[in-house]
Amino acid sequence: MDSENLRRYQVTMVSTYYADTSCLDDFVMSDGTGQSYSSDIMTLLHSGKVLIVNSRRRNGLILFKRYHAEFAGPGAAIGGDYDDDCQMVIPIGNLSLLTPESYEERQKAYLIRRQWIRLIKQITENPIPQQRVQRILDQFEQYFPPATVAELPDIAFALLVGVLPQTVSMVRRWGSEGE
Template sequence: MESENNQRCQTALYEEEEVLARPNSFANAQGSSGMNKQSPNSHDSPEGKILQQLHDQQLLIVNPRRRNGLILFKRYHAEFAGPGSGVGGLFDVDCQRVLPVGNISLLSPESSEERKRAYLIRRQWVRLTMQITDNPVPLQRAQKMIEQFEGFFDAQTIAKLPNEAFSLLVGVLPQTVIKVRRTA
């Protein structure tokens, strides 16, 4: 019982393709990288391991003390789960691909209060995206989403994010994102 409690209390931190703690939580080995060179579905890649955890319905929390997050690619759209957000559980079983943003760190919730707070924070991130997507002008939606990321992440991190990720977050074509990025 004590070892079970110790396992739940440990956090998952990952750097340079080494798991530094807890063997059943995974995150981006490339820090703020965009798309991994390995297949996004590869179970050997850090992204593949995160995806497997989501499919296994494990609930994880994006570390609230870091500038990091996950872009969760669903069938027809993408969602951003920022710091403090809960990912996994029943909500992300349909996730097809993940893209870690920033120096990702995923934690295991220690209590029902932590789980509840993580769900509430995830809902806030979804609401922020909904506010952006309410704008009927595609160029403005793309611009606003990029501005939100610029306010939170450094330019190098944002530059590594693919146009497809932004386009699926706000429901625009990748060409629209390219146009916005060129004018910035």
């Protein structure tokens, strides 16, 4: 790499390090009801029980971990040791959680959780942040009503696909072509 390219990269680098603070601290649901419901779900998650997001409904959870978020859609397992590091959740749709009745049902739910993770991983493999945001928004709008997706905070999508919340805000305002 020549010195001109090195200089260009040094100028455009931006630090995203936040010293042991959480960008979730200031998150509040617009209707005010989400926090108590979310804390009930958090209690269930941290109890060690494995639950399944009801596959017969259009519902799911965004699970916020320390540095990223995961989406657990219909049929996905949540809880157990898998989500003991979860810091916050946002329920989407009319959330319904079920207890697996058999070992096979539990294993199937873990496989479905992996499929949801793979879907998000495919989106994050796109090197262009605006396109990642547009793809995750499109995916959610295909599955949930646009009004429901519009209520979800920018930080949720940002942590799902590895972009800054400002990028999500920009794409929501101007689309993926906006600068």
